[in-house]
Amino acid sequence: MQKWVAQPSKATIVIVHGAFEHGGRYEALAKQFQADGFSVIHGDLPGQGHTVGKAGHIRSFDQYISTVEAWLQEAGTEQPVFLLGHSMGGTIVMRTMETLKPEVSGVILSSPAAGILNGAGKPLEAVSRVLDKVMPTLRVKSPMKPEMVTRNQDMIEKDLQDTLILDKVSVRWYHEFRRAIKAAFKDVSEFPNVPLLVMQAEEDQMVDVDKTKEWFNLVDTSEKNYKQWPSLYHEIYNEPEWKDVYQYTLDFINRQL
Template sequence: MWKWEADGQAKAVVVIVHSAYENHHRHAWLIQQFRISGFDVITGDLPGHGPDDKGSPHGESFDDYMEFTGKMIEAALKETVPVFVVGHGLGAVMVIRTLQRRQLECAGVILSSPWLVLKHQPPKFSSMLTRIAGSMKLDHGITYDMLSRNEEERPKTRHAPEVRSIVTGSWYKEMAAFTKGAVQSEKQVQDVPMLIHTAGADRLTDIRETKKWLKRQPLTEFQFKEWRGFYHDVYLEPEREEVFQYTKSFIDNGLRSLGYVIEN
């Protein structure tokens, strides 16, 4: 994992948990925006998702993903400023599962396009094959064009490769069980201020199910924002500055509620 320090004195630390089929470099713009806005950032590549780990299909254990997510959060909690956790896509589900399993001393959670219910599935033929051989390769069929309308952010270097959605059949089945468990778990999430961003034109997730899930949670403070016409990766969209300002306002309000003086 890595830590980026804020420009000037940090008023909070932000943990970023990225999604499947990518690495943390895809969030370079977001990391920089947090830094110049006065936040330290802790993030890193989930197991098997680094820029150099592209020779084989994803087959890592979700327990390893959860362990790494926990380590990043624990590192942030050692700081002397409030902690906010940001999760995107599958990373958002990891944050949800963490909040279902333990109590975190965090000031707020921001989730973008959580993979609670996927409407984009691999071809039925490939899905059938996974029942026969879990080690068989499977293409989820996700491309950059499905994730963002922003041509300026289209990956061009080895540090930001095209989305790699080749997985093993066993990984995909474990992912399906993992996300289903988040939705159907009898354990509700910890009551912590929460902001959820969804994309109105998301081709991967069913945002209606995300809204239903949110309404079932025992949260005393939450915001749900649907960005009309946006694709899945809301922090990469051409209007990402607006998304970031919405996020920053949520964090600043959280800090004010803790007694911090926030200068605009």
């Protein structure tokens, strides 16, 4: 876990990264928040980055929720806390809010995985359900390629050299992810009355844009905002237009403060 402390600090932002990646990919975003007076906490999720254990594997999605709970405890209660999740990190934040209902001042979801594109076909899906029971740690090739998540050529080149980005995930990981998405819809009524900002890349090749809208429309909160970014790919904070995305995020946070 990394902590970037601003002096003085207006609030703490807890960042939850997505599938295949790691917390270190958010250092530039964390530094920008810090420069604008916000402390930031981020880290590696189980099975990713520098964490101990089999890479690309989890026993249960609850491991992710417990990790975020620990980060929130580190953030403390002395100042406002905002929870920001990207992609699968968005799914983790959804489930964290629905199950733990932590005291936060706002939730920000960046291209959240309310539906997965490029999933297993029906024959492979059937086989994988069997493997989930008998060989859950079996790892399969990830469909993700850097050019699918951003149009930023510098970031693409950097990702191609990043040895911490996963190229394989386990059968159990895949099914726990799918089960968590279903649970996020099933328990949407449990989402607490917390200000919510959902930002979705319009040209997303990783998650289903329509499913993001569907989940957003089901959430019942006093304040919720949906922003779809034209032409942007999945990783909106890494796109050439990231400054616009960042400013939109900052405006939402400052309104809550």
